[in-house]
Amino acid sequence: MALTAETESRLYRSLRAAAGAAAHLVALGFPTAVAVLARPGSSLFSWHPLLMALAFSFLMTEALLIFSPETSLLRSFSRKVKVRVHWALQLLALLCALLGLGIITYNKHLNGKAHFVTWHGLTGLLTVLYAGGQCMGGVLLLYPKLMKNWTLAKLKLYHATSGLVGYLLGCASLMLGMCSLWFTTSVTSVSWYLAMLCPLLTSLVIMNQSWIACSVLSPGSSYDAHDTERAGATHLMPASVGMLPSTGLIWRRQDRSCHIPGEKGRESPLTQEAAAGTALPLVLRRQLGQ
Template sequence: MLLNKESGSELRIYGCTRAASAALSHCACIVFTVTIALLSRPGTKAILLFSPRGSPLKTLPHKTKSRAHWILQCLCVTCAILGLAAIVYNKHLSGKPHFTSWHGLLGVIAVCAVALQSLAAVPLIYHSLAKGWSLAKLKRYHAATGLVAYLLGSGSLLLGLRSAWFTGSAGEHTWYLAAACCAFNALVVMNQVSSAYTAKKRLQS
């Protein structure tokens, strides 16, 4: 009985910690988006919709969350491609070379990765397109590649925060706040994806 009580309390503490982390991540997203919106363009993240404790849609069916995730990711890819096109066009007008910084190189890789990963997710909606592949395996690959694409985007964003434009536009405290929000969100997403599939492996074993 004592062991059951201790394990139950540990689970409650763990659950509260996960919920608090997800809530803080949402707050960080809002703060970061507002900060960037004042200086540039806001971005959209859809991964946290599947958070078991911190999703704003956690009471809705999984199918509804999947559709919302799909819509937000389509908007994200569209904004990323339009942003990349605007940057290329602006560089062309200015007569400046393209993708000469690590931020630019990693950014274009991240945009390509997100676009390809989103296209590869179509069989998750129309499973008949991926004959011979189980839905569970497709979801696992989608989560893994999505995490890689997210981390590429986060890395490019962090490098962008070191640009002369951002450091000149933002104060020192704003820079640290933006960097902390970006890093914290990346950690929360990594934990969410890894925890979800670790839990599934435990249930299957």
Template sequence: MVQNNRESDGEPRVYGYSRRASAVLTHFICVGFSVFIALLSRPGSSLFSWHPFFMTLAFSFFMTEAILLFSPHGSPNKGFPHKAKGRVHWILQGLCVSCAALGLAAISYNKHLNGKAHFASWHGLLGLLTVCVVALQSLAAVPLIYHSLAKGWSLAKLKRYHAASGLVTYLLGSVSLLLGLCSAWFTASIGGYAWYLSALCPAVSALVVMNQVSSAYMAKKRLQS
């Protein structure tokens, strides 16, 4: 039976293809951007070098991959059961929190050694807020694995709140990365078209993640209506 170039849920196939291409592109972006910052910062060359390295690894790589794990179009573990994906997601988020904490510790100690003010810029303030929020977000996700800890809350409601707060956390991380690209360290190293290309990386990833989360819950609404 002809489907008039539409998928089973009534969505034009071209949308499915574009979302699949966007998800695959985001995988390449989060890996490429993380490698680029690692090469630029040369972790280990100084105490400061660990800050951009760990923060990029946390929010550009681990957190992005943790969310894309549930993408219906670009998940690297598409054949895995949902429970297994949840466990891997939790591990990736744990690595994200660990790297974010190490990145925060590196810049804080570096400023202490150099006698500089802590969190004196929008990048510093938002970065601190983001690290705190991502740690709380990960702790709040524990009842999703051990549902008995959240008596009186349905699993569906917990997942909905987790997805919404997770999206806000991811956007905070993306804005923190963008502000980091405006720092004196980065602008002294990269300028011109290379800077704009670098800024596109967290921006494009954020748009793809926003689309994934919003589409997933819009689809659930359509099924329930």
């Protein structure tokens, strides 16, 4: 027997919530395990894996999950608060990454070893530089007037897309680090495979969240009710009057009403009876008070 659209959507949201909860646990559990393994303070090198795990497994993951409607730890807070916490976590992640990079560079210098000659080293350097550029790009979202020829929605789209690339680079760097001699000597057998699954799991969760956000932000996108809510896209409503994507309806924010375009520029109000037979996103129905 086929599932109804409502049941299927509820099941999908439950799976996303479960995956998000698992991502939270992994984001905290992985750096904890690395701390036990590295024993920070036992040597200069011991701080490198801990700082990188904190940066890319914990801080950056939480900074992105903060916008998830299902699993955000700040669901009841306003978007403005979430943005500020996102900024703080990303800056902390960048600081930890810079410290980790500086420590491993200095440690190699003390031991007379070559710098950035492995895939892990090269990917790590690229990731840290990319994270710095991504944080600088985030300034444009705080001050969108600096980019007069770009709409805010387009800036958010590019920031979300490039942020996903940066996060995947960080996860790739962590996985390459787990292939190093230091890690494979200490972690073997099934434990090694479980450790490798940690960044894979969080990557899948973040990719799914980013894909939904980007599909809503993309020009001409056809998002549905649940996509809109999952991406937290209520702020994407037209500021005053505008065409609603995928509905063909005109939205007027002043009186919270939808109108059906007619001939010669005429419009007819969308009644509740007519709205019931349309594919209006749920977030719009709430705006209309239906």
